[in-house]
Amino acid sequence: MSKIRVGIYGAAGYTAGELMRLLIHHPKTEVVCAQSESQVGKKVTEIHTDLIGDTSLVFSADLDQNIDVLFLCKGHGESRVFLERHPIPDSVKVIDLSNDFRLKADADGFVYGLPELNGSAIQKATKIANPGCFATCIQVGLLPAAQAGIIQSEIHTTGITGSTGAGQSLSPTSHFSWRNENMSVYKAFTHQHLDEIGESISQLAGKAHVVNFIPFRGNFTRGIIATSYFETEASEAEAYALYEAFYKDQPFTHVTNKNPDLKMVVNTNKAVVYLKKEGNKLLAISMIDNLLKGASGQAVQNMNLIFGLEESMGLNLKPTGF
Known part of the structure; x- marks a missing residue:
């Protein structure tokens, strides 16, 4: 070839x-x-x-x-x-x-x-x-649960992205002097990636789920960490089994039982997902490099x-x- x-x-x-x-x-x-x-x-x-x-x-x-x-x-x-x-x-x-x-x-x-x-x-x-970058990161944390039908409430998501997510053009919030040692919320509940997240969840779940998303500007260059939680009757072990089965043939998305950090994915094409059940809520932490x-x-x-x-x-x- x-x-x-x-x-x-x-x-x-x-x-x-x-x-x-x-x-x-x-x-x-x-x-x-x-x-x-x-x-x-x-x-x-x-x-x-x-x-x-x-x-x-x-x-x-x-x-x-x-x-x-x-x-x-x-x-x-x-x-x-x-x-x-x-x-x-x-x-x-x-x-x-x-x-x-x-x-x-x-x-x-x-x-x-x-x-x-x-x-x-x-x-x-x-x-x-x-x-989109936020859409990718959030979706890998939610799609297996959507397909399995275990989401039993609204979804609450926060996400923090590095400065490269804003692109190369300068703006007041991308200058080093503003971004360094600083954080802020932007586009709360209205981020442009919400629509594509919603369509993907509906594609697998067969119905819509409300996603309440609060994005943050982070004081680092690359990477996104997202936390999503929702109510479910599924146990933590059941959730891990569902996620591992969903991603078993995916070369870049990995389910881990270790609380992850951004250095595990920055400069790679990996997505990492971690799950934790507390009471009736399942937490999914997902992370990617926003540029990769x-x-x-x-x-x-x-x-x-x-x-x-x-x-x-x-x-x-x-x-x-x-």
Whole structure:
């Protein structure tokens, strides 16, 4: 099999930088086009400096059409506009990292790309809507319970994300002087990822569940930790059995009986889930790296599935333990 030719639209941002780090070293891919209006003519290594010595790519103004897969890494709302103005050949697979096509009402033929939920559909797809980072983290903590029908109350979730979750553009809450030694709540009960979480839970449970979500900005760079709890009659042992069965064939989502910490997943494509029963409430702690399993790593995982490659190819990454 010849190498998969990759194009990246919006190649100067955080998720695109992560994609290039993965795909340049992936044994079956060749990045042939890194498009960016803002960085045209610059070497990719001038922006993604950690790739010095790994690539000679230069940012281009236009997208090379001689590709096998296109990753869309622009901001929310821009992918749909781009595809309307630039028809992509049917032979090219499209993986979108924005929220433009995640919901069923907006899908336009895109398959929601959470492998733990839609693995078989992803394998047959030509267009993938990559899930949101908070959505991925929260869902891996809830989907087995939803499928088993053991959720017997509203769901209460909190989540803390690193500063890279806000993207590369500066804002008052992303400056080091504000973010360091600081935390704050944002978009309480209204976060944009709630709708995709709700659709996934309904897909498995056959009914809707209320998810009360309070997101926090964390004073660290990478990673998400989410805590979700709900009432259930299931015992802790029964819950562990359900979760382990649900994820037994998933290469990246792991159930543990050790209270986890972010260093177990940061810089990897892993998701880790821990369960604890207290009284009639089951607590699920889940965590991921927001730029990898929450974005670019999951996008490569989806690419592997689409092209019939080993799902974990190019994604066996080492966490930083200390």
